[in-house]
Amino acid sequence: MSTQTALRALARTEPVPLCDLKRQYGALRRELRPAIENAGAKRPLMVGPPAKRLEQVIAADSQCRHGTAVSSGIDAPLLAQIALVVDTTARFRE
Numbered sequence: 001m002s003t004q005t006a007l008r009a010l011a012r013t014e015p016v017p018l019c020d021l022k023r024q025y026g027a028l029r030r031e032l033r034p035a036i037e038n039a040g041a042k043r044p045l046m047v048g049p050p051a052k053r054l055e056q057v058i059a060a061d062s063q064c065r066h067g068t069a070v071s072s073g074i075d076a077p078l079l080a081q082i083a084l085v086v087d088t089t090a091r092f093r094e
Helices: 003-013 019-041 050-062 074-084
Strands: none
Touching: 019 050
């Protein structure tokens, strides 16, 4: 197949959506809406029972003893970098 033929074939294809948030939210709206309203009305988002439950789910899904929720996609890799230099022999209270 020539380059021109390949380019014409690519031009005819439809784009594949990488992240259709509107569609994803629509499918989960009934489940998410009460949780969002409850979190906003009763407590800060990153503390309390909902955050603890999220961290338990993260740990279970990761097959780890502990999971940590962070506030953004910026904080996540930063936390991973910090973890790489933490003294693994140190003892922490749980």
